[in-house]
Amino acid sequence: MTERVRVDVAIVGGGIAGCSAAFHLRRNGLSVCLLEKGALGSQASGVNFGGVRQQGRHFAELPLARRSREVWGRLAELIGTDCEFVPSGHLKLARSEADLDELERYADAAAEFGLALQMISGARIRSEYPWLGESVIGASLAAEDGQANPRLVAPAFGRAARMLGADVREYTAMIETTCDGDRFRVHCARGIEVSARFLVNTAGAWGGYIAAAFGEPVPIGTTAPNMLVTEPLPSFVTRSIGVCGGDVYVRQVARGNVVLGGGHGWADLGLERSRPLTDVSTRAIDKALEVIPALKSALVIRSWAGIEGQMPDHLPVIGFSRTAPNVIHAFGFSGHGFQLGPVIGIIIAELVTNGASLSPLAAFDIGRFGGTAARPLAAAAYPAQEGE
Numbered sequence: 001m002t003e004r005v006r007v008d009v010a011i012v013g014g015g016i017a018g019c020s021a022a023f024h025l026r027r028n029g030l031s032v033c034l035l036e037k038g039a040l041g042s043q044a045s046g047v048n049f050g051g052v053r054q055q056g057r058h059f060a061e062l063p064l065a066r067r068s069r070e071v072w073g074r075l076a077e078l079i080g081t082d083c084e085f086v087p088s089g090h091l092k093l094a095r096s097e098a099d100l101d102e103l104e105r106y107a108d109a110a111a112e113f114g115l116a117l118q119m120i121s122g123a124r125i126r127s128e129y130p131w132l133g134e135s136v137i138g139a140s141l142a143a144e145d146g147q148a149n150p151r152l153v154a155p156a157f158g159r160a161a162r163m164l165g166a167d168v169r170e171y172t173a174m175i176e177t178t179c180d181g182d183r184f185r186v187h188c189a190r191g192i193e194v195s196a197r198f199l200v201n202t203a204g205a206w207g208g209y210i211a212a213a214f215g216e217p218v219p220i221g222t223t224a225p226n227m228l229v230t231e232p233l234p235s236f237v238t239r240s241i242g243v244c245g246g247d248v249y250v251r252q253v254a255r256g257n258v259v260l261g262g263g264h265g266w267a268d269l270g271l272e273r274s275r276p277l278t279d280v281s282t283r284a285i286d287k288a289l290e291v292i293p294a295l296k297s298a299l300v301i302r303s304w305a306g307i308e309g310q311m312p313d314h315l316p317v318i319g320f321s322r323t324a325p326n327v328i329h330a331f332g333f334s335g336h337g338f339q340l341g342p343v344i345g346i347i348i349a350e351l352v353t354n355g356a357s358l359s360p361l362a363a364f365d366i367g368r369f370g371g372t373a374a375r376p377l378a379a380a381a382y383p384a385q386e387g388e
């Protein structure tokens with residue numbers, strides 16, 4: 001038997017973007033049905049590194065990152081938990097003079113966006129961070145950046161949305177969408193059919209399937225950042241750490257475990273599976289030891305990867321569809337969507353409610369890839385995609 005649901009907005013994808021959208025749309029008084037094929041936050045949003053970092057972001061993304069950082073600071077007030085967000089600061093390390101120049105140039109440009117970065121070099125880096133290795137000759141510090149527990153955030157937004165009356169359906173995949181006059185008819189697993197005025201595509205690495213089904217294919221790839229975590233150690237990594245070149249990143253959680261990432265594992269979009277690769281993990285450990293030698297005796301207790309949608313220009317797709325009125329895309333976050341997630345919901349709510357966002361979105365327009373093609377509105381016709 002078919003269960004029929006009638007709402008203003010159907011959201012496909014219950015990662016941080018979709019859950020935050022459900023919450024903010026409800027706050028704007030719209031009725032919402034959120035469809036997630038697994039559990040909320042079970043893909044990239046729940047398994048990422050946990051970096052809440054503005055430093056180093058593309059300048060097109062910085063206005064969104066700045067706005068999102070403000071929301072991170074208010075999570076407890078908004079959704080009833082801070083999701084272990086800690087403004088530990090983010091220290092980006094220089095291992096050469098060229099790196100230092102790069103950091104200085106970025107700091108000057110970022111100041112225009114209101115992001116304050118503090119350069120630290122020479123004797124100061126040694127005295128303030130004695131646990132950093134000899135290869136580090138300087139750094140820039142984003143004092144207001146930080147880290148949070150990725151396991152908690154999407155479910156917390158989902159719970160808060162539910163408390164405001166959102167209809168949140170886990171283990172409910174969207175199978176096919178058709179357009180019926182001015183409403184979408186979203187056919188889902190388990191015999192559920194959702195009728196909605198707006199359709200929001202927050203399907204993460206799978207977002208390209210939905211865009212293609214609406215006749216606007218995008219060149220999305222997949223990446224699988226390779227992650228490791230150690231046993232709990234006495235606290236000493238006081239900042240979240242990144243490096244110029246991005247080959248390793250490290251943070252220590254309150255319980256003492258050190259989380260580190262570097263390189264890419266294996267992922268298969270069709271199978272919905274990812275896993276770390278041993279040689280990539282070994283290289284990431286070597287890189288981590290270069291910058292934090294005191295980790296040399298730490299025991300790695302777990303490794304993993306996740307499936308992330310990667311656009312060729314490393315910028316997400318955010319905004320209205322070019323082919324289908326009232327379809328809004330927000331996917332392909334290219335490794336940045338955890339920090340951006342809290343504001344993505346606000347932006348989607350603005351687009352639905354007002355037809356425009358307060359944030360500049362031109363750089364994220366799906367039209368930048370140029371491809372539109374006449375395709376049936378059928379998710380069942382999604383082509384298989386290859387990982388990178």
Ligand SMILES: Cc1cc2nc3c(=O)[nH]c(=O)nc-3n(C[C@H](O)[C@H](O)[C@H](O)COP(=O)(O)OP(=O)(O)OC[C@H]3O[C@@H](n4cnc5c(N)ncnc54)[C@H](O)[C@@H]3O)c2cc1C
Nearest residue numbers: 013015017037045048049051174204306333336337338339
């Ligand atoms: C290992 C790793 C480390 C990372 N580290 C960081 C970091 O430190 N900082 C940072 O800012 N970003 C980081 N990222 C990126 C960040 O995690 C993602 O950009 C972000 O989580 C994307 O959120 P999302 O909601 O768009 O996608 P997802 O979390 O992937 O959610 C999309 C959801 O859509 C669902 N879905 C897809 N198709 C359908 C369908 N047909 N029907 C129903 N549901 C569907 C999926 O099941 C999935 O749950 C990392 C990513 C990974 C994988």
